[in-house]
Amino acid sequence: MPTMPFVPHVIDGKEVESLAGGVFDDVDPWTRAPWAQVALGTGEDAELAVAAARRAFDDGPWSRMGFAERGAVLHRLADLMTASAAELGEADSRDMGKPLVDSVGKDVPRAAANFRFFADHARLATGQALPMDTGHHAYSRFEPAGVVAAIAPWNFPLMLETWKVAPALAWGNTVVLKPAEDTPTSATLLARLALEAGMPPGVLNVVQGFGPDAPGQALTESPQVDRITFTGESGTGRIIARAAAANLTPVSLELGGKGANLVFADADLDNAVGWGIAAIFSNSGQVCLAGSRLLVQRPVLEEFLSRFVEAAQALRIGNPLDPDTQLGPLASQEHHAKVSGYLDLVASEGGTMLTGGPGEGWAVQPTVVTGVRADARLWCEEIFGPVVTVVGFDTEQEAVALANDSRFGLNAMVFTENLSRAHRVSAALRAGTVWVNCFFIRDLRAPFGGVGDSGVGREGGDFSREFFTEPKAVVMEIAAASDVWRDG
Ligand code: ADP
Helix, strand or coil: CCCCCEECEEECCEEECCCCCCEEEEEECCCCEEEEEEECCCHHHHHHHHHHHHHHHHHCCHHHCCHHHHHHHHHHHHHHHHHCHHHHHHHHHHHHCCCHHHHHHHHHHHHHHHHHHHHHHHHHCCCCEEECCCCEEEEEEEEECCEEEEECCCCCHHHHHHHHHHHHHHCCCEEEEECCCCCCHHHHHHHHHHHHCCCCCCCEEECCCCCCCCHHHHHHHCCCCCEEEEECCHHHHHHHHHHHHHHCCCEEEECCCCCEEEECCCCCHHHHHHHHHHHHHHHHHCCCCCCCEEEEEHHHHHHHHHHHHHHHHCCCECCCCCCCCCECCCCCHHHHHHHHHHHCCCCCCCCEEEEEEECCCCCEEEEEEECCCCCCHHHHCCCCCCEEEEEEECCHHHHHHHHHCCCEECEEEEECCCHHHHHHHHHHCCCCEEEECCCCCCCCCCCECCEECCEECCECHHHHHHHHEEEEEEEEECCCHHHHCCCC
């Protein structure tokens, strides 16, 4: 029998097993069998990783290196990631069932772009210069914050890990990354490539394992950690915020969503159907930004739905490693059970399933539900699967009120050809991002984050700088106070 690959921690530049020696299975959700074994970290392993990151930060050279030199390492890492795209992408696909067209085709290029963007953003950033009329001069500096704990989810493993790790490193911090237990592999590969790119040992550490009573929790409770950046469920975000409060550690929380997708009668319907399908079914709906509440103005509701259902039925579900597959299975047995539980609610919540339902194995077919009440769990809760609920509306005001009636506020979409309405509705929507006539397009300088239960804080561009640095004011006296008012 061939032995399975082993996914170790990477601590202080070395690939290591857990101190306690434990391992756990990494299950491929398509085959539903383990394909790798992973080091089962404990709090002790997390402490070791934090200590390595602390030493690397305090001793340098990373934290004191010039931006150009540090940026060169990050660009080299991006080059190596691009050269290893097949291996990195396959790791995510086998870990969580994402089709290769998405992992190799989209996530790895974006992950590499995260390093390139933040390396350049940090190098080119400017601060404030404030000439004062008191004979002083003030300016701002951005010092690295220290040790960053990055706790990542399983839906876009490498892409979201690098979204946190890249700005943290670019600003001179050191990092302990804990990938989700369902998607351990690409993080270890990333740390391996970082060393190859010339990053000093201890600058990027990876600790594998679970959250509660495990490395995840230990990272959030460590007084040696200076920043916690987390992406995941809103409930977990609350737990992490509480843990962080004990040490007053700043946290950035990117949490769940229940994106409203507003389609007005004047919209380009082909465009709205195309983006609407991508918004809810790509990555099998396991997207915090999913457009899972679809609101369609009544004059076009019937026409829209018939085209939307046809497009949903045409999506090809299959083996993630097959290049023709568009949708893979859900990421794990546990998650499949959760999403299936929502399918079971359709009838009791008064809904009609126009298409969809259970798929093979851990897959769920693209599912379209109409007719649920505004207080239905299907309408209010984040399902995180390929399930969209659709309602009709009459007026713009009604659409905005329905969209905003949610405890989440991560993102929304608006489809209209009316320019004034596009601006008006974008302003009125309670959301961190509004896409007009498109979806998922990102400018990495733009703020990214959510309102309400969708999170705390923003990342991206200057917003990442604010979070991953300690902004400092330097005030310098350039003339003694008595000299300032002297004549001549
Ligand atoms: P899911 O339950 O869908 O996996 P989570 O939000 O719970 O989503 O998990 C996202 C990440 O948070 C994972 O890396 C997980 O291990 C970690 N995590 C879960 N619970 C905790 C916790 N109490 N403290 C720290 N990290 C946690």
